[in-house]
Amino acid sequence: MNLKPEKPNQLIFEHSRAGRRAYAQAPLQAPEASGIPAELRRSSPVGLPEASEMDVVRHYTRLSQKNFSIDTHFYPLGSCTMKYNPRACNTLAMLPGFLGRHPLAPETHSQGFMACMFELQEILKEVTGMAGVSLTPMAGAQGEFAGVAMIQAYHAARGDTQRTEILVPDAAHGTNPATATQCGCKTVEIPTNDQGDVDVEALRQAVGPQTAGIMLTNPSTLGVFERQIGEIQKIVHEAGGLSYYDGANLNAILGKVRPGDMGFDVIHMNLHKTFSTPHGGGGPGSGAVGVSKRLLPFMPIPVVGLTDDRGGAEATSHISHLTSHGIYRWLDEQDLPQTIGRLSAFAGNAGVLLRAYIYARLLGREGMHRVAEFATLNANYLMVELQKRGFDVAYKGRRASHEFIITLKRQKQALELTATDVAKRLLDYGFHAPTIYFPLLVPECLLIEPTETESRETLDAFVDAMVTIWDEAKADIEQVKAAPYTMPVRRLDDVRAARELDLRWQGNE
Amino acid sequence: MNLKPEKPNQLIFEHSRAGRRAYAQAPLQAPEASGIPAELRRSSPVGLPEASEMDVVRHYTRLSQKNFSIDTHFYPLGSCTMKYNPRACNTLAMLPGFLGRHPLAPETHSQGFMACMFELQEILKEVTGMAGVSLTPMAGAQGEFAGVAMIQAYHAARGDTQRTEILVPDAAHGTNPATATQCGCKTVEIPTNDQGDVDVEALRQAVGPQTAGIMLTNPSTLGVFERQIGEIQKIVHEAGGLSYYDGANLNAILGKVRPGDMGFDVIHMNLHKTFSTPHGGGGPGSGAVGVSKRLLPFMPIPVVGLTDDRGGAEATSHISHLTSHGIYRWLDEQDLPQTIGRLSAFAGNAGVLLRAYIYARLLGREGMHRVAEFATLNANYLMVELQKRGFDVAYKGRRASHEFIITLKRQKQALELTATDVAKRLLDYGFHAPTIYFPLLVPECLLIEPTETESRETLDAFVDAMVTIWDEAKADIEQVKAAPYTMPVRRLDDVRAARELDLRWQGNE
Amino acid sequence: MPFIPHTQDDIRDMLTAIGADSIDTLFDEIPAGLRCSGLPAIPEGLSEMAVNRLMQQRAAQDGQPLCFIGAGAYEHHIPAAVWEITTRGEFYSAYTPYQAEASQGTLQLIYEYQTMMCGLTGMEVSNASLYDGASALAEAVLMAVRANRKSKSARILVPAAVHPYYRQVAHNIVKGQGIALETVPFCTEAGTTLVESLQKYEGEDITALVIPQPNFFGCLEAVDALTDWAYAQGALAIAVVNPLALALLKPPGEWGAEGVDICVGDGQPLGSPLSSGGPYFGIMCCKQAHVRQMPGRIVGRTVDLEDRPGFALTLQPREQHIRRSKATSNICTNQGLLVTAATIHMALLGPEGLQRAAAASHGNTAALVNAVSGIEGVEVMFSTPAFHEVVLRLPKKAGEVLAAMAKNNVLGGYDLSREYPEMGEAILVCATETKTPEDIEHYAASLREALS
Amino acid sequence: MPFIPHTQDDIRDMLTAIGADSIDTLFDEIPAGLRCSGLPAIPEGLSEMAVNRLMQQRAAQDGQPLCFIGAGAYEHHIPAAVWEITTRGEFYSAYTPYQAEASQGTLQLIYEYQTMMCGLTGMEVSNASLYDGASALAEAVLMAVRANRKSKSARILVPAAVHPYYRQVAHNIVKGQGIALETVPFCTEAGTTLVESLQKYEGEDITALVIPQPNFFGCLEAVDALTDWAYAQGALAIAVVNPLALALLKPPGEWGAEGVDICVGDGQPLGSPLSSGGPYFGIMCCKQAHVRQMPGRIVGRTVDLEDRPGFALTLQPREQHIRRSKATSNICTNQGLLVTAATIHMALLGPEGLQRAAAASHGNTAALVNAVSGIEGVEVMFSTPAFHEVVLRLPKKAGEVLAAMAKNNVLGGYDLSREYPEMGEAILVCATETKTPEDIEHYAASLREALS
Ligand SMILES: Cc1ncc(COP(=O)(O)O)c(C=O)c1O
Numbered sequence A, B: 001m002n003l004k005p006e007k008p009n010q011l012i013f014e015h016s017r018a019g020r021r022a023y024a025q026a027p028l029q030a031p032e033a034s035g036i037p038a039e040l041r042r043s044s045p046v047g048l049p050e051a052s053e054m055d056v057v058r059h060y061t062r063l064s065q066k067n068f069s070i071d072t073h074f075y076p077l078g079s080c081t082m083k084y085n086p087r088a089c090n091t092l093a094m095l096p097g098f099l100g101r102h103p104l105a106p107e108t109h110s111q112g113f114m115a116c117m118f119e120l121q122e123i124l125k126e127v128t129g130m131a132g133v134s135l136t137p138m139a140g141a142q143g144e145f146a147g148v149a150m151i152q153a154y155h156a157a158r159g160d161t162q163r164t165e166i167l168v169p170d171a172a173h174g175t176n177p178a179t180a181t182q183c184g185c186k187t188v189e190i191p192t193n194d195q196g197d198v199d200v201e202a203l204r205q206a207v208g209p210q211t212a213g214i215m216l217t218n219p220s221t222l223g224v225f226e227r228q229i230g231e232i233q234k235i236v237h238e239a240g241g242l243s244y245y246d247g248a249n250l251n252a253i254l255g256k257v258r259p260g261d262m263g264f265d266v267i268h269m270n271l272h273k274t275f276s277t278p279h280g281g282g283g284p285g286s287g288a289v290g291v292s293k294r295l296l297p298f299m300p301i302p303v304v305g306l307t308d309d310r311g312g313a314e315a316t317s318h319i320s321h322l323t324s325h326g327i328y329r330w331l332d333e334q335d336l337p338q339t340i341g342r343l344s345a346f347a348g349n350a351g352v353l354l355r356a357y358i359y360a361r362l363l364g365r366e367g368m369h370r371v372a373e374f375a376t377l378n379a380n381y382l383m384v385e386l387q388k389r390g391f392d393v394a395y396k397g398r399r400a401s402h403e404f405i406i407t408l409k410r411q412k413q414a415l416e417l418t419a420t421d422v423a424k425r426l427l428d429y430g431f432h433a434p435t436i437y438f439p440l441l442v443p444e445c446l447l448i449e450p451t452e453t454e455s456r457e458t459l460d461a462f463v464d465a466m467v468t469i470w471d472e473a474k475a476d477i478e479q480v481k482a483a484p485y486t487m488p489v490r491r492l493d494d495v496r497a498a499r500e501l502d503l504r505w506q507g508n509e
Numbered sequence C, D: 001m002p003f004i005p006h007t008q009d010d011i012r013d014m015l016t017a018i019g020a021d022s023i024d025t026l027f028d029e030i031p032a033g034l035r036c037s038g039l040p041a042i043p044e045g046l047s048e049m050a051v052n053r054l055m056q057q058r059a060a061q062d063g064q065p066l067c068f069i070g071a072g073a074y075e076h077h078i079p080a081a082v083w084e085i086t087t088r089g090e091f092y093s094a095y096t097p098y099q100a101e102a103s104q105g106t107l108q109l110i111y112e113y114q115t116m117m118c119g120l121t122g123m124e125v126s127n128a129s130l131y132d133g134a135s136a137l138a139e140a141v142l143m144a145v146r147a148n149r150k151s152k153s154a155r156i157l158v159p160a161a162v163h164p165y166y167r168q169v170a171h172n173i174v175k176g177q178g179i180a181l182e183t184v185p186f187c188t189e190a191g192t193t194l195v196e197s198l199q200k201y202e203g204e205d206i207t208a209l210v211i212p213q214p215n216f217f218g219c220l221e222a223v224d225a226l227t228d229w230a231y232a233q234g235a236l237a238i239a240v241v242n243p244l245a246l247a248l249l250k251p252p253g254e255w256g257a258e259g260v261d262i263c264v265g266d267g268q269p270l271g272s273p274l275s276s277g278g279p280y281f282g283i284m285c286c287k288q289a290h291v292r293q294m295p296g297r298i299v300g301r302t303v304d305l306e307d308r309p310g311f312a313l314t315l316q317p318r319e320q321h322i323r324r325s326k327a328t329s330n331i332c333t334n335q336g337l338l339v340t341a342a343t344i345h346m347a348l349l350g351p352e353g354l355q356r357a358a359a360a361s362h363g364n365t366a367a368l369v370n371a372v373s374g375i376e377g378v379e380v381m382f383s384t385p386a387f388h389e390v391v392l393r394l395p396k397k398a399g400e401v402l403a404a405m406a407k408n409n410v411l412g413g414y415d416l417s418r419e420y421p422e423m424g425e426a427i428l429v430c431a432t433e434t435k436t437p438e439d440i441e442h443y444a445a446s447l448r449e450a451l452s
């Protein structure tokens, strides 16, 4: 007798039966689309499943239960800021008035929405110390694109046409070099020293009249604050380059130090990280960009402007506008003739921006400070506790920022225990794994970011699980290597996935 | 190494830490309640957990995953009509305009809501064949109370004061005799014959001048249609009693035969069954009552009336009112001076009624017919298939209504396999158990109600699981008796629960 | 065929398996003469899109007036998380947890709810809910008659300061069993129930005394004295409370020397939206000694085969499905989903949050009194401190004043003249924590205008 | 401290463990001169109750006008179940499924999505989404340049009948790589792109031709001929489609003799609410031969250690986190949640439902044309059959007419005069299945009034 019978896990297509339908979900009658010429009409089947409404609800409800998520598990995925997503942000952003607004609705029918967007711009300006903000990029990587494109536009506007190189530390996120390429630039990697800081000498060698700019994140993806930031800015700026701040790690410094004050010319923010909009199983995000004065003319459009009551003058940045009664209007290429232009069909991921705005209003000024404080407290505590229990920190003697790196190099050598093994086994203990194998320069690394919304008890339980796994590995490495045991599937064969590509269901052979 | 480590399953109180809070959820400042005299003030702790917002969200999200539900599992709980609850009913009933309406809002600010209630009354009148409907009872049992109270009021109004007995078939749901008691009546049980019908001879013996009325459900809780209904009505009515219809099984006959046409004087409907409002883990329900002409004056209040445009006359029942432009108003004891009165502080479970109304509009006239047709098709198919695979049906040779009974008497004798054992083992196969040990007169019974929203594949899979369990029992009864194996807990000790009462958490001893 | 998954093939094959030639055949046991020929008065089905539009219109039609009515249903902030989690299919579309092993989510939650309610009320046990506050009072009366074995009279004293609808409901439900509810008047100055007014019952066989806190007028009763009075008479004490108020007020378990025997109330202020009056849920707690007389479901903690803790319905022999005509009540389906919401709501607010919400409501009502105090002819009727409702005496017909304010989209209060004609023109007004200083000013302005 | 669980005890104990005497010490590596002293311009935090009220006001402020604008964002019925399931925490608050075993929900869903998109478009592979339709076109152009190894020119032909914002976005994104987008004019009678207008490119090195269906004006292009033309030139064919229209129209995989190489579009009509323009999601499908040039995430089916089927991200070496500066794109976070909604949406509508929604939209737009046809001076501009949008020529300034209609709470269409000044006073109008006959009459009446 099989005590634990498997329950069939079907694809929605396997539930499909010809003629089945969710009847309430389409018009009860539909006209013949006789206006469409025969040669343009579809003759092949539409290729969707045929299911009842309950089948669909049940199928996807059950599927959802197979996910780890913040709402169910600790999810310390480094560089991703998996903090609690306040439910109110979602509920309120989905009020019918917001969901129903057409992106091309006239400004007369858009003031409520635009007020939120304008105020979000103002809040982001203050929190980053930048002179202007455009909300349109749809994720961090598109924010990076906007940033590099603005740097290019700036040089081009000055006739400085030979600047085609973007400097990137070797620890950088893959989107940075990929973005440089997408902009048509060449990437030059700058090495990291053994303390986790940029090798300033190497940087000095690398800059020159070909330098368009540098892309940095600070604290870096190594989980440490780049202490020579002043020197780096000087070197790059003196060489005629501009500096770009990858805001993926803004959570670490919110209210503590501002990219604008660090001398950056342009930044992007990952609102889905720092401003806690939901990650949605992979998106949507928002990569709002902030710029210094000299890059203001190049911001991507549209941007929300405020015309004060007396008409005319564009409002300058001041928070008094949060209670202003002017009229909001869209600024486009007529207002910003040097703009790098539009990056999305409309105005970016508006619904995400609303969630970020609501979050910002809930936090307020004091709340902003505390984000970085407690994210940092949690990371340092977790780092120290893991160290005390014998784990190796990648950059000893450094403070953790909001995240830090554990390297399993020693465990790998001694026991063949890899970062993947630990990651998979953590799942059995009810923890999502940290980011593994990033940054690439630390062997067998776990990049751990607990975020400010987790409690001390959870961190302690995580430490215990890590220690237990190490003990398990000492006792029986093969069993650890076969983890996980309690997930809907056992360890998956990635190699086969890539070799025998099965990217869509083609029926039961 | 414990391959499948247990994850702690804490109470919310065990997450509590002094000083922790979900800060956004209460006013940021609160005044000293200095107006409250010291001797009336609370000095003891409030006794609630102290948790962060994320703790709470995570705790209850994870708890929810431990439930079986319609949205996740086949749930053939007989007599409960666990059909798909259309999501739109919920979403639309929760529109801010509905949620925010105060029950005592003036009629000027209530016409939208009242229109829905009026139309629901009209729809329920049509579908049951009754002359009037009051929506106020908050569940089936309260509908029963209203029904019996109306019967009492009717006799009392005629000065017929000795009628204190309520006749109830022995197969009846426990709420029927309990209701009779609550009304101050004596219950007299009428036996069932071996075909599942009421023993008409016994009924004839039982009636008399002391008879207030009879409570019946048809089809009965035995899953068969009471064929002698005409005769039964005659016997009861000739004895001066009234007849009450328990509408728990209305799903079986929607659009096929109407309680009013069967001669019932008063009925209740379980809108949370037939009209698919969610069961909510145990409620809320709605037990709207319908009455024949002679009971109209006694209906519980409030009821929604329609005054037509020209003012004055109360509208009679006709569907044209679904598009009427009259003014709705609440009818109360001034309009119905003989009413049995109010049964809830306001007007019953309004939000449930909205959901039922939406469901009714989605189904429409044709949809109503089909409910009974397909509920009956599914039940008969499932009954026949189980019979073919060797199971014993309680009433052979009878049609199933929307449900039917399997008895495991033979399996119990041969193998010690009980209804509980099968119920628990079904959980391992991913099926909620049918109702067990009800009705009490069939030994080791399973009352199975598949409902119209389940597909044939699901029914087939259920049959397979039943057969497998029987086979398992033949092979190793002890293992079946120890089921379930795949739930968050193994079989629970009910005896201990009742003997060592632990009804609230009192801290970790 | 909305919500029906059957294909033509399914129907044909299933009928073949059954051996019937049409679906209609399956109804052949129904006497032909009774068969229904159609439901012409029911409109045709609509698509979800069309129903959506209809309901949006209906919901918008009633506006969203600024509401200062309380009278048993209170507008409070409900955290967004509450209903997002409560309406998860696993909670929403499950039923009574008969199969405990497959219902640990709901069962553990109810156990937590019972613990919270005991914490809030200071009582020893709680059930898993009744229908609403009014019917809970009726059940408490029935329970008291069973539980007070020494009393034979079935006489229950109910202050007139208890919500009039609660009194009506209780009367309607208990009267069949020959139980007499006797009304105790309130002091027209203080607005509360004086112990003196009970003196005439001393020495008589009284089964129970009902004690509201706050009472219907918002006033705070001298609960200790009332409870002690009941105890001294051999009557049980039944508290009827607003659970939110208990965040600030002495809990019924601590009233007088012994605490009350039974505590009921409406749970609405704990996470149920106003929603036209329901669904809400009835709270019932009692002393451990009375638990076997308590109606409704109760969840207990126990262990499984492997000695792990788990939860199950318990004490079921009290209930109708076992005890039938001798059950403690006929209740079966209760208000589970509202209990789910309340549990999450209380966990989110916590002790401090609930206290703040209560204190802010109290404070706003005081501010409202202040704001209207300058209006000529408007007076606070009672001298006793209130929780978050007050009675205002008006210099004009209350109904007309309220109608005028409603035109202005302000719901100014509950007109007391129908249920308490002796009070003259008076309204019951409530300002919860949801009201801003501007709202309160707006109220005063609107009242002033209506009176002018 | 909203959303921070730390008690004072926690803070003290954690700092002790770290060996720091204050939280501020933890920031001691930041050069003192850079430290930020405060954020005075950010307002104080609000409670959820206060934010709730603020957002309710903001949302209500813009009204809910009757909307006949399409132009790339379409109002369609979205089943209630779609977003109720999509916003379940397990979908909503998870991230990219890097740990496949703990993300089978999202991964299986994406695999199903990929299957559905292939079904709808008739293509062989689909990715897991790009940002939106406009940026998907940009990615398709970049992909075509990589994939068409025979072409050296990086010249892409883009009809002027492609959405103007899509063209702008594509230009803005690809221009850094020296890729030239060359505009192909449309026929001012037919409103479509004629093969004749491409003749001048014959024999030249063209990398790809973009083919919209329907085009920005709603007109149906002769897609077979255009696709065959591209194939004959050695250019890749890139389709830009409205996925809903494909329920009725020949899918890009079947255009011409060979089908297109790449198909992109905006997934918004499949379950994304209008929501001020986003989040929506970019669709991208291609021929199997090009899969390694495709940007974005892709999910594949594989097996686990016990040979059970399971799902995982695959072909990751195309992506930025592995290939870095040589990646197919810089995209990382995509539009996962919208894909979740779209998958549930498509499963609920099914083939028949999607066809009905499309046909009803087509029919309503035809009805609208009919309703306005009697209005003096109003003319349908193009002769070619349309899907669900049409261009109307107006006898008055388009901007003024639309403003007048908007005052009436009718959003009458998209003013074409800015992007297509050569068209004169013209608007692009759309009536989806959400519009009733009364809405359409109301439109006509409102237009008539605005013109009078
Ligand atoms: C350091 C860093 N930079 C950039 C990105 C890219 O952001 P997005 O995924 O929003 O495109 C990420 C995202 O994980 C990141 O961690």
Ligand SMILES: Cc1ncc(COP(=O)(O)O)c(C=O)c1O
Binding pocket: B079, B080, B139, B140, B141, B142, B173, B175, B176, B217, B221, B246, B248, B249, B270, B285, B286, B287, C331, C332, C333
């Ligand atoms: C036959 C029958 N009658 C009455 C009832 C009582 O209905 P409710 O639970 O809504 O009070 C039920 C409920 O299960 C039932 O099955």
